[in-house]
Amino acid sequence: MHCMSADRDELRELVEQLPEDQVPTALADVRRHLAEARGRSWPPAFFRAGRSGRGDVAARAEEILDEGFGRPA
Numbered sequence: 001m002h003c004m005s006a007d008r009d010e011l012r013e014l015v016e017q018l019p020e021d022q023v024p025t026a027l028a029d030v031r032r033h034l035a036e037a038r039g040r041s042w043p044p045a046f047f048r049a050g051r052s053g054r055g056d057v058a059a060r061a062e063e064i065l066d067e068g069f070g071r072p073a
Contacts (some may be wrong), residue, residue, distance in 0.1 A: 004012075018026055057064065 015026070053058070
């Protein structure tokens with residue numbers, strides 16, 4: 001049998017208690033959250049700030065910030 005976390009179990013119970021007219025809004029919120037979560041990469045781009053091989057990341061903080069952590073503009 002599949003074991004659910006207490007949080008997941010509570011979420012299911014709360015969803016079951018939603019009035020029918022609120023289901024579409026809640027569903028849209030959950031779908032949006034999942035889409036955002038799936039779109040995030042791991043590790044985040046800023047982790048690559050130290051991959052230059054240089055040991056002066058702290059001294060270059062402003063430069064790195066200006067470059068957008070290596071993300072395209």
